[in-house]
Amino acid sequence: MNDMLKTTPTFTPEEARSLLETHFGIRGSLSPLESERDQNFKVKSEAGETFILKIVNASEPVIESDFQTALLDHLGHAAPSLPVPHLVPALGGGFLAEAHGAGGLVHRLRLVRWVEGTPLAETERSEAVLRDLGRVLGEFARATRGFMHAGSLRDIDWHLAHADRSRTRLSHVADEKDRAILERFLDRFEGGVKDRLLAQRAGILHNDANDWNVLVSADGKGVSGLIDFGDALHGPLIADIAIAAAYAGLDHPAPVDTAAAILAGYHAAFPVEEEEIELIYDLIAMRLVTSVTISASRRLASAGNPYLSVSERGAWDYLRKLDRMNPLFFTAILRKACGLEAVKGASAVRDWIEANRRALKPLLERPAAFYPAALVPYGDPAHPMTVASAAEEPDRAQAIWEEACRETGAALGIGPFGEKRTVYQGEMFVSRFRAETRRVRHLGLDLFMAAGTPLYTPVAATVRSVEIEHDPLGYGCLISLLHEPEGAPAFVTLWGHMAHEAMDRLKPGQRLEAGALVGHMGAPKENGGWAPHLHLQVSADTRLSATAILGVGEEAYMDVWAELFPDASTFAGVAPEFYRSEGMSREEIVARRRELLLPNLSISYDRPIKFVRGEGVWLIDDRGRAYLDCFNNVCHVGHAHPRVVEALARQAAILNTNTRYLHDNIVRYAERLTATLPKELTVAGFVNSGSEANTVALRLMRARTGSEQAVVLDWAYHGTTQELIDISAYKFNRKGGKGRKPHVHVAPVPDSYRAPSDWPVEEHGRRYAESVAAIIEDLRGRGEKPGFFIAESIPSVAGQVFLPEGYLQEVYRMIREAGGVCIADEVQVGFGRVGSHWWAFETQGVVPDIVTMGKPIGNGHPMAAVVTTREISEAFDNGMEFFNTFGGNPVSSAVGLAVLDVIEDGDLRANALEIGNYLMAAFRRMQDRFEVIGDVRGMGLFLGIELVTDRKTKTPATEIARAVSNGARERGILMGTEGPHDNVLKMRPAMIFTRANADLLIEVLEDTFAAVLA
Structure with missing residues (x-):
């Protein structure tokens, strides 16, 4: 540093004015500009033109001066519209001249045309300007492809490939906590980032697109200039984006947004590669680490040079923010800004779940869509089904929920993905990416049932972790499962608010087959203090630990979070119709049928159903409830068979x-x-x-x-x-x-x-x-x-x-x-x-x-x-x-x-025979329990149960049959009644009916008979 100061040019404005006229033939007034190692003057010529006269530090090798000059000359020809300084020829030929300074030092001179604009540091750094900055850097990279000069192979501390040299300057950082932050970033860099960086595409870098070297146009809509090529060198192309983002993010309320805007503009002009994007977080950090450690080491020697310390406070602030951010989330936001998936394979995970939804095992004892469900909107405290008071009164919240279930007939509560919730008020929900912003968008799926409700994995899994979060309003028992389905990227599911019994039963590395027990919904005393429910979340990024997965996200980044953490509804078996209802209401359809259709066209059931989708053995109504179809034999091999x-x-x-x-x-x-x-x-x-x-x-x-x-x-x-x-x-x-x-x-x-x-x-x-x-x-x-x-x-x-x-x-x-x-x-x-x-x-x-x-x-x-x-x-x-x-x-x-x-x-005839015999045996057992069953008969999947008058109540068989049919419908099973006395329960399920389907039919029939005859 001291050597460089000794060779710094010290010409007076008068001397510089003389050099300007002697070597460039231009007369005018000069005013000095701040510079770290060179001497720069703003020139206002008598002809009204504006230039910058640079007097180069005598210690700078000639080859480097030649490189900068050659680079600007190349840009003038290869990209004349690029807003960079344009060279002015010297009178002696070429673009460089020489001057002798104090102590006989020889300094080289270069004159460039002034680039008009306001330094980015003095603007609001709008997204449009930052995107344009990215564009300029991208066009610079495009323009310099194939350009090479020996002077670009420079070995300076500001070269990001040498950022690990900052470790030698850590002793100059007095604060232990700050030093620990720098050590963490250095450890990451040395632990693999550097090797990956050196394997990336390389080319000529500006290498110092800081917020004083970037000029903004007078209308504030774009970049009018990229100046000061004194640090230009050959290196990994991605460094220019990281360096620009490092400075643009200083004192910015959302620094990741500035990086995303610059990257998006660069990518549009000169496409980046996915591996390069993965490095940007660490490269931003290492530019800042380099800056603060150099400032710390030079603080005494450069006390009179504000240029060196102008960004130090902001750099420390940004470093502390980065230290609190998850690099994977930072990178996901950048990827999305380039039009890429937030994480590679995210859409494939979502698509695989959707394509295989029919084959997924039920997460609950029965498919989630089978239960009559109600919305549990945390975001609407006035809603009768809300449990927003769970944080203060979890037991009372559960009682409210249970009472609402009795009133509405719901058996399952659903807290949707993406819901804006006002209940997240703790410090933990403050955004780490945007100042004065809270995380309010729910990124999981909540399923509310009673404490102790068993939960099963729909897909085979390996247990990744089982842990207890003791924080109030935390997850309580938290389970993470890794799923690696054939033909799809691996993904993780998170199961929060579970009962603690899983701690003794599940161990990391344990294999769970599809349909295996994961655990049970925890009671408030063990689930973080909430009403009993499951927080289920899918993560397309398997690198995230259980506690790193965001359960709540910022609204501004919902497009990112929705890809990283796709809605778990399909995985859980919740029908999309639960969230949206299209077309006419049931009442409207009934009225319109009476008006428009033949009046003797009948409607099934006391309470008609509007079905909007069929899938296999299921019919799904307009409210997202799935009914097990044991009646409609038209769809012989299942509704909408692929x-x-x-x-x-x-x-x-x-x-x-x-x-x-x-x-x-x-x-x-x-x-x-x-x-x-x-x-x-x-x-x-x-x-x-x-x-x-x-x-x-x-x-x-x-x-x-x-x-x-x-x-x-x-x-x-x-x-x-x-x-x-x-x-x-x-x-x-x-x-x-x-x-x-x-x-x-x-x-x-x-x-x-x-x-x-x-x-x-x-x-x-x-x-x-x-x-x-x-x-x-x-x-x-x-x-x-x-x-x-x-x-x-x-x-x-x-x-x-x-x-x-x-x-x-x-x-x-x-x-x-x-x-x-x-x-x-x-x-x-x-x-x-x-x-x-x-x-x-x-x-x-x-x-x-x-x-x-x-x-x-x-x-x-x-x-x-x-x-x-x-x-x-x-x-x-x-x-x-x-x-x-x-x-x-x-x-x-x-x-x-x-x-x-x-x-x-599918050998469906054999299936019909097997399942039919299984059902007949169960019906005969029911006949022994319920005297109203007079006869059971069937062959394959063509079945009937004939009812007789109840001897105790004298209720006619016809009324019992109708009550059982309607009761089964209320419980999610479709069947009909037939016979001269309308007293025969008629069942004709699809040929794909499974043993599990049969068990559900048996269970519901038994419950319905018991209720009807009670």
């Missing part, structure tokens, strides 16, 4: 047309469909609904027999057209019906449960068949013959009635002998629902002449089919064209093929 949806969308995007044109799909589907049937049934026709299929079946029948005489079962239902209503006793014998037509002959439903008690069980089939024999005999006596016999292979509307053994064999034999054909209506019971066979008629050991199918055939897509024998199809080919505009179209056929694929690939 393979079926994909097949539909793929073909719809290519072609859909009618069957008058050739297409592979209809032929392929007919081949696949008929392959599931007995060999006699080989010819298919495609339509759009079960009603159409049955109508076509009657046309086939007429072509074969020429007879209209119909033999049907009582309480049967076959479709909506008039001719089908005419053969559906369920319709023509009820209110609004016209009674039986003369050509329709009704046989009793062969119901073994209601068979005469004196009939031996093994004779039920034959005895019931005798009624059909009587009909045939009556027709013969009138000179008629039966045209057909039609029956559901398992009568459904009649009450899930399973035909007695041998019944169809006997009836089919008699009908055929009399000249009729036999039609099996498999619209509800086909496609493997019975489990043991593809088709329910197969359980009777018969082969129909015609089979009709619908509902499950397209998993919700409107399609149906009729399949018959070759002989009947040839009789039907009488010259009249058979055509259906949409039947068998390429899209419908693709859907049908996908449904068959799903059934076969």
Whole structure:
């Protein structure tokens, strides 16, 4: 330092004026400017132009002067619009001249044009200006690509690659705490940052874009000048951003914002690399460390030079702020400013959770969406469900919550992600990134239930940590799990406010399989003093420790926090519909239906439900509640099955047309469909609904027999057209019906449960068949013959009635002998629902002449089919064209093929048989407990429970069935009631129904029976 002072130029303004005129031919007035080691004068020429005359320190090597001159010359040609000083040629040629100073020292002279502007240090450092500063530095980096000069290879302490030299100056820092801060940053730098820095892209750096070397335009909108290239050198490019950010952040209320703005501008002009961004926090710190240690070491020698100490106070303040910041969060804000993810892989974590939500295990004992839920808004103390007083009165808050649950019917409280909360008042919630700002945005998901509620991991995990936060209003027991799913970045989940029992049960490194117990919701005395709840949070950055994960964040950085800590709702199983309701209200829809739709269109349940989404075995309503669907057999392989949806969308995007044109799909589907049937049934026709299929079946029948005489079962239902209503006793014998037509002959439903008690069980089939024999005999006596016999292979509307053994064999034999054909209506019971066979008629050991199918055939897509024998199809080919505009179209056929694929690939028939048997066994156990259960019956996933009048209360079976159906609905299970007395609980769940689904159905049914019969 002393050597440099000895060689500092000491020319008077008069001497400098003489040098200016002698070497540059310019006359004017000069005024001195502050400088650390050189001598600078502002020149106002007689011609009205402004320049800066630099008299270089005699100790500066010639090569360095040459480098600065060459650099400015290069910029003048490569980037003439860049706002940097432009060289003025010397009279002797070139841009440099020489002058002899005191003691015979030789000083070099350089004249550049004045750059107008206000120093950044004297402005508000607006975001626009800082972005423009970044742009200027980026354009500087772009302009100097390929430029090299031996003088740029300088070894100075201000080179960030040498920032670790600051350790030799630590003894000059008197305050022990301040020295400890510097040591922490030096340890980080030496512990890996330096090696990473030296591996980055390198080029020419300005190396001193401090807030006095950056000039702002008169309108305050941009940078008008980047001056003083005295420290320029060759080094890692990212250093220029860090240095500029270090000075721009001095005394700024949000220094990270200044760094983000500079980086964003630089990145737009000259894209940075992700590894470079990771270094900026430490490089800012090390520039400040270098500055304060150099100032400390030079304080005595430079007491009269304010340039050296001008930024020292601000640098210390910034260093203390940086020391309190988490570098990962600082970097995340910078990454986001460049349009990158806050942490690499954040979107992949969110996307993986979303894509795999169906496969996630329930976090609670049941899926979270299954529970009737209510919002618990900490941000609204006036809301009836709030627990904002938890901090002062956790026990009272829990009582308020429980009372609200009773009033609203809620079983789960949800505190949403992103909610602005006013309850965070402690010192811990003051922002470390923005002065006078609090962290108020909730970054986790709160789930409120009773203390002791068990909680399970939806995804396999490894325990990272289990610890106790003893601070009031802290987390209490805090658990961190690491998840490493195949095909996705790893992520962490945080489980706060847990019961302390987990401390003895979970150990770091312990493996938890999906669905394993994590712990229990803690009581106020152990959860930090809150009402019992879980704070669940997902972290896409696995480097963060449990206590480093922010549970609450600044509003200004919510775009960053939302990527670092994606909303845990999907992970927890909370349906998105819980947070938003779209479209008309339920009441509005009911009113509009009455106004616009046919008045006899019915609505299920005493309290109608508005469903907005289906997923697998679940239907989700407009309030985000998920109902286990045990009733809607249309979605045979589950609502919105991905393979079926994909097949539909793929073909719809290519072609859909009618069957008058050739297409592979209809032929392929007919081949696949008929392959599931007995060999006699080989010819298919495609339509759009079960009603159409049955109508076509009657046309086939007429072509074969020429007879209209119909033999049907009582309480049967076959479709909506008039001719089908005419053969559906369920319709023509009820209110609004016209009674039986003369050509329709009704046989009793062969119901073994209601068979005469004196009939031996093994004779039920034959005895019931005798009624059909009587009909045939009556027709013969009138000179008629039966045209057909039609029956559901398992009568459904009649009450899930399973035909007695041998019944169809006997009836089919008699009908055929009399000249009729036999039609099996498999619209509800086909496609493997019975489990043991593809088709329910197969359980009777018969082969129909015609089979009709619908509902499950397209998993919700409107399609149906009729399949018959070759002989009947040839009789039907009488010259009249058979055509259906949409039947068998390429899209419908693709859907049908996908449904068959799903059934076969998933072995869903076997699943139906296994789960059906499991449910039947459970229903029989229920029958032993509840006397109102008269009969249980089922095959595969086609099930019924027939109820009888309560002997104690005399409550009719119909009322009990309705109460059980509505009670199950209130508890989240959908089922129906059927039968002549509407006393049979009807269940037809999707073929993908699991053991867990079955257990939930059993539990709810038992609870509902107990409540209804209490």
